[in-house]
Amino acid sequence: MTDISETAPVTVPDPRTAATAPRPDPSSIWAFRGTLSRRAQIGIGVGTSVGLLLIWEAVARIGLVNTTFLPSPSTVLSSMLMMVQKQNLLQHAGISTLRVWVAFILAAVMAIPIGILMSSYRVVGAALEPIIDFIRYLPVPALVPLSIIWFGVGESTKLYLLWLGTFFQLVLLVADDMRRVPHEYIEIAHTLGANTRQTLRDVAFRAMLPGLVDNLRITLGWCWTYLIIAEIVAADSGIGFVIWTARRYMKTPEVMAGVVVIGVIGLVTDQLLRALHRRAFRYL
Amino acid sequence: MxxxxxxxxxxxxxxxxxxxxxxxxxxxxxxxxxxxxxxxxxxxxxxxxxxxxxxxxxxxxxxxxxxxxxxxxxxxRGMVFQSYSSFPWLTVAENVLFGMRYRKDLTEQQKLARRDNYLELVGLYDFSDAYPNKVSGGMRQRVAIARTLAAGSxxxxxxxxxxxxxxxxxxxxxxxxxxxxxxxxxxxxxxxxxxxxxxxxxxxxxxxxxxxxxxxxxxxxxxxxxxxxxxxxxxxxEFFQLRNAVLRxxxxxxxxxx
Structure with a gap:
């Protein structure tokens, strides 16, 4: 048996010259691919946003930029309050929200069953996929003239444009959600004696539901994009109309206020739907 | 014959x-x-x-x-798969009950009794209300076994x-x-x-x-x-020998x- 103390001495390489990867302090906020506490994340996020607003405010007040083009945040906020009082801003926002939801629900009610059928029956998928793929790549604004010819400038044009922008995207997302349901689930249902309808309803649909709700949330966001296009082109009400009218008179603060309202509605809706998702799918 | x-x-x-x-x-x-x-x-x-x-x-x-x-x-003829063997949106007990969902010959009461019986048998009674993602992979396989047994395979x-x-x-x-x-x-x-x-x-x-x-x-x-x-x-x-013979x-x- 050899005495381990007699073996050659271990040489410790000088850490300054050793060719090893750098090992930074993991507690540093700059740790590469490191972690950050939730509180720190929120703090940094709020700090950056407030800082940016303050810089913007200062730049506008000092006169570094022409306020006709870039009004200060405080000016935007005060014109927003003025618009709520004198220009029925909330009513316009309500009308826009209603349009988005009507068109979105219309698109969802059609896209969900069709998407499910496309994935469940190869023949439906084969028949519809080329058409949907083609229409999906048509930019919605390019279809505005056609929809005005068909539907005039009333409510139906706006709903049609919104529907057009979401339905074809959604149908493929739904089909994909269904396709991703593990085949094991389907076979378990069959070996328990479920027929096709029962398998679809009790197993496949339940399995795809979290993905479906997520995709609905995302497409609802797209709806707002198309809404503004529709309201700019043909409307006498809604946020898009408000923004476009303000632009005509170069009322930049009002234009910005309108944009901010859309952003706020979008953010609130998205957070509500996310919370709903977490509550409904606790098992995830 | x-x-x-x-x-x-x-x-x-x-x-x-x-x-x-x-x-x-x-x-x-x-x-x-x-x-x-x-x-x-x-x-x-x-x-x-x-x-x-x-x-x-x-x-x-x-x-x-x-x-x-x-x-x-x-x-x-019931199946137990290696993965996706239980439904994640149902609790352990609901998964076992699901095994009898399409059986019309059992009353609701009989189904509940069978559910509890098989949960007990595979040692999952205490985890009845847990969702599959909260239990170990081994327990998820027991859920599948209990479900198949409860179904009457x-x-x-x-x-x-x-x-x-x-x-x-x-x-x-x-x-x-x-x-x-x-x-x-x-x-x-x-x-x-x-x-x-x-x-x-x-x-x-x-x-x-x-x-x-x-x-x-x-x-x-x-x-x-x-x-x-x-x-x-x-x-x-004996086990060792047999194992080696089969392995060969x-x-x-x-x-x-x-």
Missing amino acids: IEPYLAFHGVTKRFGDLDVVAQPFSISVARNEFVVFLGPSGCGKTTLMRMIGGLETPSSGAICLEGLPVGGPDHR DVMLMDEPFGALDAQRRERLQVELRAIQRRDAKTIVFVTHDVEEAVFLADRVIVFSKRPARVMADIDITERLGAERPLELRDSP LLREAAGDEE
């Missing part, structure tokens, strides 16, 4: 141009027998098992249960059900499964490529060649090791390409 309980009569299977089972496959399985299909990965043993469940149809030949050719899937078809578990959980579930099979008197067809698992669990091991699947050996394990399979059996020389067979079956 007495009609065997479960029988393959000259079964072959082709998927398009691919021969999965070329040489007609015929075996008969007795009631309450634990049969393990052992073979290299992708050899076609799973396909043969799935045919019993009605999830695949033979290209030729027939599979008979109690003398009658099997049709599409039903609750008498006479034949349990298991496709590498313990393949994704760590060694200790695997051993424990093997002991439990063997005990359940003995107590509940179930016929089990179990697919694996793990030799120890096959020898420990089976009354009878069928060794398959690589694809197209051909029977290399049909080994009576109970004759050599007895029907009782306590955990200690794994340490016995499997090596031949896999060919020398590796």
Whole structure:
């Protein structure tokens, strides 16, 4: 048996010259691919946003930029309050929200069953996929003239444009959600004696539901994009109309206020739907 | 001649141009027998098992249960898969209850009683209200076993059900499964490529060649090791010898390409 103390001495390489990867302090906020506490994340996020607003405010007040083009945040906020009082801003926002939801629900009610059928029956998928793929790549604004010819400038044009922008995207997302349901689930249902309808309803649909709700949330966001296009082109009400009218008179603060309202509605809706998702799918 | 309980009569299977089972496959399985299909990965043993469940149809030949050719899937032939074996949106208890969802011959009360009975049997009663993602992989497989038993399967078809578990959980579930099979008197067809698992669990091991699947050996394990399979059996020389013998067979079956 050899005495381990007699073996050659271990040489410790000088850490300054050793060719090893750098090992930074993991507690540093700059740790590469490191972690950050939730509180720190929120703090940094709020700090950056407030800082940016303050810089913007200062730049506008000092006169570094022409306020006709870039009004200060405080000016935007005060014109927003003025618009709520004198220009029925909330009513316009309500009308826009209603349009988005009507068109979105219309698109969802059609896209969900069709998407499910496309994935469940190869023949439906084969028949519809080329058409949907083609229409999906048509930019919605390019279809505005056609929809005005068909539907005039009333409510139906706006709903049609919104529907057009979401339905074809959604149908493929739904089909994909269904396709991703593990085949094991389907076979378990069959070996328990479920027929096709029962398998679809009790197993496949339940399995795809979290993905479906997520995709609905995302497409609802797209709806707002198309809404503004529709309201700019043909409307006498809604946020898009408000923004476009303000632009005509170069009322930049009002234009910005309108944009901010859309952003706020979008953010609130998205957070509500996310919370709903977490509550409904606790098992995830 | 007495009609065997479960029988393959000259079964072959082709998927398009691919021969999965070329040489007609015929075996008969007795009631309450634990049969393990052992073979290299992708050899076609799973396909043969799935045919019993009605999830695949033979290209030729027939599979008979109690003398009658099997049709599409039903609750008498239950499946336990390796993954996605339980529904994540249902609790443990709801998963087991789901096994009886389409059975009209049971009252609601009977279903609840059976649910509790089988939850108890697989040791999951205390986890009734947990969702599958909150329990271990081993428990998820027990959920699937309890669901299949509750559904009233006479034949349990298991496709590498313990393949994704760590060694200790695997051993424990093997002991439990063997005990359940003995107590509940179930016929089990179990697919694996793990030799120890096959020898420990089976009354009878069928060794398959690589694809197209051909029977290399049909080994009576109970004759050599007895029907009782306590955990200690794994340490016995008899088990060790048998395991090595089967392993040699499997090596031949896999060919020398590796």
